[in-house]
Amino acid sequence: MVVLAVDIGGTKLAVGLVDTDGELVLSERVPTPPGGDADDLWKALAGLAESVAERAAGELIGVGIGVGGPMAWPEGVVSPLNMPGWRDFPLVARLSERFPGIPVRIHNDAVAFAVAEHWRGAGHGSDNMLGMVVSTGVGGGLILGGHLIDGGTGNAGHIGHIIVEPDGPACGCGGRGCLEAVARGPALASWALAQGWQPGGRPSLEPLYLEAAAASARQLAFDAAAGDPIALAAMRRAGRAIGLALASATHLCDLDLVTIGGGLSQAGKLIFDPLEESLRAHARMDFAQRVRVLPAALGQDAGLIGAAALILRSDRYWAG
Amino acid sequence: MVVLAVDIGGTKLAVGLVDTDGELVLSERVPTPPGGDADDLWKALAGLAESVAERAAGELIGVGIGVGGPMAWPEGVVSPLNMPGWRDFPLVARLSERFPGIPVRIHNDAVAFAVAEHWRGAGHGSDNMLGMVVSTGVGGGLILGGHLIDGGTGNAGHIGHIIVEPDGPACGCGGRGCLEAVARGPALASWALAQGWQPGGRPSLEPLYLEAAAASARQLAFDAAAGDPIALAAMRRAGRAIGLALASATHLCDLDLVTIGGGLSQAGKLIFDPLEESLRAHARMDFAQRVRVLPAALGQDAGLIGAAALILRSDRYWAG
Numbered sequence: 259m260v261v262l263a264v265d266i267g268g269t270k271l272a273v274g275l276v277d278t279d280g281e282l283v284l285s286e287r288v289p290t291p292p293g294g295d296a297d298d299l300w301k302a303l304a305g306l307a308e309s310v311a312e313r314a315a316g317e318l319i320g321v322g323i324g325v326g327g328p329m330a331w332p333e334g335v336v337s338p339l340n341m342p343g344w345r346d347f348p349l350v351a352r353l354s355e356r357f358p359g360i361p362v363r364i365h366n367d368a369v370a371f372a373v374a375e376h377w378r379g380a381g382h383g384s385d386n387m388l389g390m391v392v393s394t395g396v397g398g399g400l401i402l403g404g405h406l407i408d409g410g411t412g413n414a415g416h417i418g419h420i421i422v423e424p425d426g427p428a429c430g431c432g433g434r435g436c437l438e439a440v441a442r443g444p445a446l447a448s449w450a451l452a453q454g455w456q457p458g459g460r461p462s463l464e465p466l467y468l469e470a471a472a473a474s475a476r477q478l479a480f481d482a483a484a485g486d487p488i489a490l491a492a493m494r495r496a497g498r499a500i501g502l503a504l505a506s507a508t509h510l511c512d513l514d515l516v517t518i519g520g521g522l523s524q525a526g527k528l529i530f531d532p533l534e535e536s537l538r539a540h541a542r543m544d545f546a547q548r549v550r551v552l553p554a555a556l557g558q559d560a561g562l563i564g565a566a567a568l569i570l571r572s573d574r575y576w577a578g
Numbered sequence: 579m580v581v582l583a584v585d586i587g588g589t590k591l592a593v594g595l596v597d598t599d600g601e602l603v604l605s606e607r608v609p610t611p612p613g614g615d616a617d618d619l620w621k622a623l624a625g626l627a628e629s630v631a632e633r634a635a636g637e638l639i640g641v642g643i644g645v646g647g648p649m650a651w652p653e654g655v656v657s658p659l660n661m662p663g664w665r666d667f668p669l670v671a672r673l674s675e676r677f678p679g680i681p682v683r684i685h686n687d688a689v690a691f692a693v694a695e696h697w698r699g700a701g702h703g704s705d706n707m708l709g710m711v712v713s714t715g716v717g718g719g720l721i722l723g724g725h726l727i728d729g730g731t732g733n734a735g736h737i738g739h740i741i742v743e744p745d746g747p748a749c750g751c752g753g754r755g756c757l758e759a760v761a762r763g764p765a766l767a768s769w770a771l772a773q774g775w776q777p778g779g780r781p782s783l784e785p786l787y788l789e790a791a792a793a794s795a796r797q798l799a800f801d802a803a804a805g806d807p808i809a810l811a812a813m814r815r816a817g818r819a820i821g822l823a824l825a826s827a828t829h830l831c832d833l834d835l836v837t838i839g840g841g842l843s844q845a846g847k848l849i850f851d852p853l854e855e856s857l858r859a860h861a862r863m864d865f866a867q868r869v870r871v872l873p874a875a876l877g878q879d880a881g882l883i884g885a886a887a888l889i890l891r892s893d894r895y896w897a898g
Contacts, residue, residue, distance in 0.1 A: 402727050402734070411865045
């Protein structure tokens with residue numbers, strides 16, 4: 259018995275087969291059609307899904323999907339911010355037509371990440387965990403009392419919108435001073451450029467281009483590792499903001515553990531040291547001091563494994 | 579069948595009988611012995627509990643307790659901040675000796691408040707609710723997916739320690755800039771005095787005395803209602819800080835509803851208007867816009883009703 263696991267992102271589509279032990283048996287990836295309309299995107303996904311499903315040879319017991327928000331949940335009508343071609347796209351209904359007779363379940367991709375880390379990653383054995391992704395955006399998922407928390411509309415876990423600077427930068431959500439507005443990769447790179455950062459140590463003639471590039475946060479982490487003072491300050495800025503948000507989340511939810519994945523978490527102690535410093539300065543009560551922060555353990559397979567868990571471990575991860 | 583409900587505070591001890599419909603059948607209150615040692619406090623409580631329990635005439639099916647934190651939970655070894663006479667006092671064990679053969683269960687008093695509001699108050703019918711008390715301290719309890727969230731050590735719901743001013747005033751928890759440090763009654767009164775507030779419109783010769791008095795926050799609300807500009811500014815300061823914390827909590831937990839009780843919530847629109855303004859400015863995503871904020875419905879009986887619910891509705895409110 260296997261689950262067809264689907265992980266849909268702005269740059270790549272991944273589909274895999276996950277067995278009942280949570281092992282990813284096989285997977286395939288294709289680029290997300292750039293600028294694709296609703297049909298282009300669906301054809302690319304459906305083609306990939308069918309090619310992978312064929313290899314399940316009648317063993318398929320369900321389909322699990324992780325995709326960027328927002329979406330109507332649990333119906334699975336999706337409008338991923340980073341895929342303008344899909345607006346109110348009935349993704350679950352379409353996949354249910356292709357794979358009739360088995361359950362098709364969906365959640366936010368950051369929730370799928372958190373579920374995977376709880377089931378088989380760094381959060382294994384913890385009953386009260388936040389799984390967090392720091393990358394182009396900042397997202398997360400919340401496991402409390404050993405069960406995935408959905409909230410009223412499937413949107414629990416939005417750690418990126420804990421407010422860390424009440425009068426801080428405008429956020430894509432329409433608010434201001436959210437963790438995401440401060441610590442997402444492009445915001446950090448933009449902040450560093452405004453402070454005079456020269457990516458790669460070279461004066462740049464095209465700061466606006468660089469600001470927009472997905473590569474800029476990676477370059478920032480690289481320059482920080484090489485000792486660039488502005489890049490280091492940017493990492494501290496991100497780490498401190500994350501630490502503040504985690505102190506608030508720990509107080510509200512009495513967490514045992516936070517696991518952090520995503521591109522920016524690759525910066526290692528450049529991020530984790532200021533993060534720990536700010537978390538420990540604010541989380542002082544006995545119960546809050548025990549929270550641990552660990553890098554994610556599963557790497558890029560987390561999205562597929564978490565999506566599969568919506569089917570395979572529905573006792574813990576599916577209340578929809 | 580009835581439950582013996584116990585609500586223990588720094589100024590009063592309350593014990594009541596609650597029937598299976600959640601109705602408070604009778605209750606008695608006595609002042610908490612001021613400056614009492616462990617034994618004084620226990621004798622006062624035990625005497626009151628026995629006098630009320632006698633009137634249950636063999637119908638007693640359990641004991642539920644709400645008390646200020648911190649405590650070892652679910653064991654119920656308590657050290658309430660506002661009762662220095664009890665440090666590591668084995669409250670549950672002592673009550674179990676007095677009332678053998680029936681369950682004795684305990685939770686934080688703000689959690690008991692939230693449970694009561696969810697079961698029979700303003701939160702009835704909501705599956706994702708924060709119940710919050712704004713008074714000498716700021717506390718709360720969290721119901722998600724229709725069930726009380728305990729967190730790893732029974733401390734979930736600490737909304738008072740969401741950070742609203744990262745470099746703000748020192749907090750009793752050891753941190754800085756927590757909601758409680760800004761919005762608890764004494765902090766507000768102290769802030770207003772520092773701005774030149776003259777309580778009751780009279781210049782005060784004893785600002786330090788007033789600052790310490792429990793009455794000062796009530797006076798502040800009274801003066802705000804009378805139009806005192808500094809008192810009004812203090813209410814706005816509290817309302818905004820609460821709104822910020824609620825935006826963060828709503829994003830993290832995808833709440834339907836927040837109910838607010840406690841002394842300061844009596845100030846009505848003087849607090850709720852700036853609260854709503856700041857909440858709505860920061861909670862902009864569709865899912866977050868739907869959160870509603872309501873004054874608590876149950877008044878001073880909430881603590882007893884919530885404590886009883888730990889026994890009567892253990893399916894929802896007791897995982898200890």
